[in-house]
Amino acid sequence: MSAVLTPVFFVTLLAAGVRMSMPILLAATGEIFAERAGVLNINLEGQMLMGAMVSFLVGYFTHNMFLSLMAGMISGVLMALLMAVACITWHAQQVVVGITLNMFALGFTSFWYRVAFGVTTSPPKADLPGSGEQAIPLLSKIPFLGEILFNQNFLFYISVVLVIVANFVIFRTQFGLKLRASGEYPKAAETMGVNVQRMRYVSMIICGALAGLGGTFLSLISLNRFVDNITASRGFIALAIVIFGKWNPLLVLAASLLFGTTDALQLRLQAVGVELPSQFLLMLPYVLTILMMIITAKRSESPAALAQDYQRESI
Amino acid sequence: MSKHILRMDQITKVFGKMTANDHVDLTVRKGEILALLGENGAGKSTLMNILYGLYKPTSGQIYFNGEPVSINSPLKAIELGIGMVHQHFMLIPAFKVWENVVLGLGGRVILDEAAAKEKIRALASEYQLEVDPDARISNLPVGLQQQVEILKVLYRGSRLLILDEPTGVLTPSEKVKLFQTLRELTKDGFSVIFISHKLDEVMEISDRVTVLCRGKKIGTVDTKDMTKEKLARLMVGRDVVFTVEKTASKGSQDKVLEIQDLSVKGRRLASTIKHLNLTIHAGEILGVSGVDGNGQSELVEAITGLRPVESGKVLIDGKDMTNRSPAEIIKAKTALVPEDRKKVGSVKSYNIEKNLILRDLTNPAYCKHGILNYKALEKTADEIIQEYDIRLSERQSPVGALSGGNLQKVILAREIKSQPRLLVAMHPTRGLDVGAIEFIHKKLIEARDAGAAVLLVSAELEEILSLSDRVVVMSGGRISGELGEKDITMEKIGLLMGGEKLGGSANG
Numbered sequence: 095m096s097a098v099l100t101p102v103f104f105v106t107l108l109a110a111g112v113r114m115s116m117p118i119l120l121a122a123t124g125e126i127f128a129e130r131a132g133v134l135n136i137n138l139e140g141q142m143l144m145g146a147m148v149s150f151l152v153g154y155f156t157h158n159m160f161l162s163l164m165a166g167m168i169s170g171v172l173m174a175l176l177m178a179v180a181c182i183t184w185h186a187q188q189v190v191v192g193i194t195l196n197m198f199a200l201g202f203t204s205f206w207y208r209v210a211f212g213v214t215t216s217p218p219k220a221d222l223p224g225s226g227e228q229a230i231p232l233l234s235k236i237p238f239l240g241e242i243l244f245n246q247n248f249l250f251y252i253s254v255v256l257v258i259v260a261n262f263v264i265f266r267t268q269f270g271l272k273l274r275a276s277g278e279y280p281k282a283a284e285t286m287g288v289n290v291q292r293m294r295y296v297s298m299i300i301c302g303a304l305a306g307l308g309g310t311f312l313s314l315i316s317l318n319r320f321v322d323n324i325t326a327s328r329g330f331i332a333l334a335i336v337i338f339g340k341w342n343p344l345l346v347l348a349a350s351l352l353f354g355t356t357d358a359l360q361l362r363l364q365a366v367g368v369e370l371p372s373q374f375l376l377m378l379p380y381v382l383t384i385l386m387m388i389i390t391a392k393r394s395e396s397p398a399a400l401a402q403d404y405q406r407e408s409i
Numbered sequence: 410m411s412k413h414i415l416r417m418d419q420i421t422k423v424f425g426k427m428t429a430n431d432h433v434d435l436t437v438r439k440g441e442i443l444a445l446l447g448e449n450g451a452g453k454s455t456l457m458n459i460l461y462g463l464y465k466p467t468s469g470q471i472y473f474n475g476e477p478v479s480i481n482s483p484l485k486a487i488e489l490g491i492g493m494v495h496q497h498f499m500l501i502p503a504f505k506v507w508e509n510v511v512l513g514l515g516g517r518v519i520l521d522e523a524a525a526k527e528k529i530r531a532l533a534s535e536y537q538l539e540v541d542p543d544a545r546i547s548n549l550p551v552g553l554q555q556q557v558e559i560l561k562v563l564y565r566g567s568r569l570l571i572l573d574e575p576t577g578v579l580t581p582s583e584k585v586k587l588f589q590t591l592r593e594l595t596k597d598g599f600s601v602i603f604i605s606h607k608l609d610e611v612m613e614i615s616d617r618v619t620v621l622c623r624g625k626k627i628g629t630v631d632t633k634d635m636t637k638e639k640l641a642r643l644m645v646g647r648d649v650v651f652t653v654e655k656t657a658s659k660g661s662q663d664k665v666l667e668i669q670d671l672s673v674k675g676r677r678l679a680s681t682i683k684h685l686n687l688t689i690h691a692g693e694i695l696g697v698s699g700v701d702g703n704g705q706s707e708l709v710e711a712i713t714g715l716r717p718v719e720s721g722k723v724l725i726d727g728k729d730m731t732n733r734s735p736a737e738i739i740k741a742k743t744a745l746v747p748e749d750r751k752k753v754g755s756v757k758s759y760n761i762e763k764n765l766i767l768r769d770l771t772n773p774a775y776c777k778h779g780i781l782n783y784k785a786l787e788k789t790a791d792e793i794i795q796e797y798d799i800r801l802s803e804r805q806s807p808v809g810a811l812s813g814g815n816l817q818k819v820i821l822a823r824e825i826k827s828q829p830r831l832l833v834a835m836h837p838t839r840g841l842d843v844g845a846i847e848f849i850h851k852k853l854i855e856a857r858d859a860g861a862a863v864l865l866v867s868a869e870l871e872e873i874l875s876l877s878d879r880v881v882v883m884s885g886g887r888i889s890g891e892l893g894e895k896d897i898t899m900e901k902i903g904l905l906m907g908g909e910k911l912g913g914s915a916n917g
Contacts, residue, residue, distance in 0.1 A: 266519060266520055267518055267519050267520060268511070268513075268514065268515075268517060268518060268519075268520060269518070271504075271508060271511065271512050271513075271520065272512065272513065274501075274503075274504070275501050275504070275512050275513075278501045278502070278503050278504070279499070279500075279501045279502070281499065282498075282499035282500060282501055283501075283512065283513070284483065285461075285463075285483050285493065285495065285499045286483070286487075286499070286512045286513035286561075287482065287483050287484030287487055287513040288512070288513050395503075397503075398502070398503065
């Protein structure tokens with residue numbers, strides 16, 4: 095085990111942890127917007143999957159990073175809009191629609207991937223320019239920290255900025271106030287001139303874009319390929335992380351890093367050859383999620399109108 | 410400039426088959442308090458929701474400051490300078506005061522917290538409101554929440570305030586404070602529409618009164634030319650007797666309900682009952698007064714078997730009925746007029762007969778060998794309809810179609826017909842018009858005179874004062890004081906409601 099407990103091991107573990115937390119962080123940040131507005135967007139997983147598949151297809155055929163990112167975000171948004179129309183305009187049950195759309199996304203993405211590439215034993219790679227690490231000059235030379243934080247993919251730097259912006263928007267702007275009011279007490283918001291349905295739509299669009307981007311990170315940057323069910327329930331873990339992070343972007347950032355590091359750890363333990371069945375190691379992040387949920391169950395302060403439909407009184 | 414700030418002209422609003430407002434006119438002068446008076450269902454709220462942009466009128470025109478306006482959303486109403494304090498406060502409990510106040514304001518993208526708080530403090534001190542901008546709404550008492558609502562309206566520079574039944578949730582001292590604020594505001598040129606069905610308040614606070622009845626405007630009168638009786642006649646269309654005729658209780662020593670050291674977990678901390686003792690004798694009405702949510706609901710539920718008792722005892726006619734099932738408690742001749750007549754007191758889709766036997770399924774007169782005797786049921790229903798003057802459009806219509814007053818009469822009739830030893834009545838007249846209130850009061854006294862012990866829970870001080878032989882006041886899940894018949898005054902009850910002890914009181 096001496097090979098494990100070295101500084102190098104920790105630096106690479108943490109750097110990998112940061113990398114692996116990105117898809118979850120992006121999706122969870124999006125989910126904060128949706129849930130703060132009162133929509134329990136359980137379709138996060140489906141939106142990530144769509145983003146992962148569509149961006150991969152676009153990336154593979156155009157070889158253009160920017161176009162791929164856009165495609166990933168737009169497909170996430172379209173998926174989110176499907177849910178928004180059903181639940182906000184037509185007042186369907188949010189949880190039921192969300193689950194159904196997840197199944198739809200799983201089938202849809204697997205199908206179109208096969209249509210594009212057929213059944214193969216070696217999935218094609220996208221190899222997009224910019225999918226590797228971009229070291230930030232000077233900062234990346236800081237011992238330990240530089241390797242962990244400043245030698246990452248550009249999307250990581252963007253994500254961190256996004257989290258900070260999200261935090262500011264939610265807590266310091268009139269938009270954020272209206273967003274939170276829509277998820278706490280929509281009727282009161284309406285009497286103060288807030289268009290609750292519009293706020294919920296906007297929040298779903300933001301959420302879809304970020305979840306799609308999360309999926310894109312997974313297929314184009316983390317794995318450099320698409321496989322069936324590439325998200326492997328990361329959307330659900332993001333849902334749990336939102337609760338653990340108390341609907342607060344900065345806390346969610348911390349929770350995502352914790353989760354990503356656990357995931358990286360289990361991969362490394364497998365590689366080192368710990369004498370445990372690999373299936374048990376694979377369970378580690380999910381066990382952590384359950385533990386997190388149990389710890390936070392008592393003190394959870396969810397938006398009061400979360401998952402509740404809102405209908406303006408008949409006029 | 411016109412001397413009227415608002416003129417609503419021939420407003421009509423039709424919902425399906427029902428006409429909620431039928432060519433209603435309403436004007437408000439600058440700097441006046443106009444009371445909008447009417448029974449429940451008279452169309453007051455509909456009219457105000459039209460004014461606030463929540464409903465669109467079927468026909469009619471609104472003029473604001475002399476200009477014709479079309480108000481199609483609350484935002485538009487706010488922009489014009491119309492502010493509304495809703496009956497159920499429209500405050501977000503998880504937000505701080507200042508966040509609630511600035512919610513929905515246009516103009517700034519980024520919130521200017523410091524400036525908002527500064528402006529709130531300035532307004533609060535101008536109108537002697539005790540609002541701390543940093544307080545969280547969920548931590549504020551109801552009276553202060555209402556002040557935040559008023560601040561919200563003032564902050565937006567509204568000139569016309571609509572207050573929908575603002576006093577229902579207030580303690581007497583909070584009410585005094587509210588009226589002071591309103592007078593202060595009208596002095597500064599604000600206009601107020603004060604919606605109420607309480608005649609005393611209307612007489613006390615308003616300059617003019619507009620009376621609505623069944624969607625139509627009956628008239629607008631100057632308050633100073635009016636008396637309570639005249640107003641009631643306008644509102645109900647007939648004379649109303651306000652003083653309840655009641656002889657002194659016969660003062661039996663027969664204990665019907667005895668509660669010993671009762672503790673019950675409440676919905677909230679303030680309503681958790683802690684070591685409560687209470688006795689009611691046959692032939693007396695015990696009034697339980699207090700601001701809602703101080704344990705009254707929990708007390709009633711514990712007595713009637715609807716909520717588990719943690720410790721202590723409930724004795725009915727000397728028998729221990731603690732934590733027994735409602736069926737057993739009904740058998741012990743306990744009757745309940747519950748708080749929520751629609752959800753708990755009746756089954757909406759059933760007709761009168763079926764509602765009558767809900768609590769009486771084991772009575773052989775109505776049900777033998779599991780088979781219902783509809784003839785007997787119909788006969789009882791007919792008697793009750795006659796005796797209680799219940800107005801139905803169709804004999805077989807479901808009770809959900811009845812007005813609040815008529816539904817309450819059905820429930821009261823069912824409970825009193827069972828000849829209870831103990832009659833528990835919770836807010837029996839809440840939301841009812843004066844005519845129905847008068848009737849229900851008479852019936853409660855009849856039940857008392859027939860020998861029942863009556864536990865009357867009410868937030869209406871008038872009701873407690875005119876019916877009770879003894880009064881206990883609840884505050885924070887305890888009895889903060891007890892008043893014998895000679896001691897019952899509004900002032901004393903008011904003090905006890907705030908949880909204060911009376912100097913030299915027997916129960917101090």
